[in-house]
Amino acid sequence: MTNRRRPAILVLEDGRIFRGEAYGSIGETFGEAVFTTGMTGYQETLTDPSYHRQVVVQTAPHIGNTGVNTEDDESSRIWVAGYVVRDPARASSNWRATGDLEDRLATEGVVGISGVDTRALTRHLRERGAMRVGISSRDDDPQALLERVRQAPEMTGANLSAEVTTEKPYTVRAEGEHRFTVAALDLGIKRNVARRLAARGVTTHVMPASSTIDDLLAMGADAVFLSPGPGDPATADHPVALAREVMRREIPLFGICFGSQILGRALGFGTYKLGYGHRGANQPVLDRTTGKVEVTSHNHGFAVDAPLNRVIDTDFGGVEVSHVCLNDNVVEGLRAKDVPAFTVQYHPEAAAGPHDADYLFDRFAELIERGGRPGTKLSEDERA
């Protein structure tokens, strides 16, 4: 437990100030202020690469009570640009805990602030929208910090894939009998994606963001996966061109979150920034293909702009919005009817969050199985 009593300030780009105490590393940091309503899973949140350049506000008031462990990281490090909590646990207690959350934040240089009225801050972001923020435990002059906040880069227009992707390809082997090979374009992948695929007999080759279609096919891929990741999908021109090439060759394609936005753009739709995004572990989503509602994990600030009420004609044939968020009707999934491609905007891999949407990995495995090779199309039934 370090630095608990040193004062810290948080300043939003619109001038609102919150005072609190230093939490984690002493210093100063900037990013986009976003809130997550997840009640559990702070370790998975902190290590999710999609939070790169974002300062995460936890609406759950008590954070750190289960410490940190060696199993729950979703990548090799903490990615959040800053961390805002109300009431940090004074002691960690869990049978899996190997350390204390604040010590880990400090070790990884993550500047945070505690003692903040996170409910007031969340309401502010909900009314005014996600915006830039600065946290400082070094300088207690809010006006000077505000000037620096206003010079920090915005999330709109941010192209961040190169900052989070793997340098070299690596492989996550299928559990049990090997059935299929998937090439996953790493734009900020979470570990649990490859684990959920491995559980279905899929060997996943995780590939750098700059990989070409030939690089992916050289891995012997039966299918392609487009990963989640940080940044503005409007900047993801290379993955969009790659997705178009994958569809042109009718190779089975599945994507999650950023991957869904990329498929959307590849099909000709636009993307836009949501007011304050969806981040949490209890978002209700309707699967329009079955009429079932699932409770899901979300982490997105952008969304695809597509009409909900009809099959849409695209360069790749008919496409429908397969999933919709029941809170606000935001597009949460796309399904192509004439090429083997589908995506969701939320997180079937959960981690953290409920497992309701795990069936999507089965759908992907079935899609691959039906063709087992490039050239697979949906069956007549599914086209209906």
Ligand SMILES: NC(=O)CC[C@H](N)C(=O)O
């Ligand atoms: N988790 C993700 O893939 C996030 C996608 C994108 N960066 C967004 O904020 O909408």
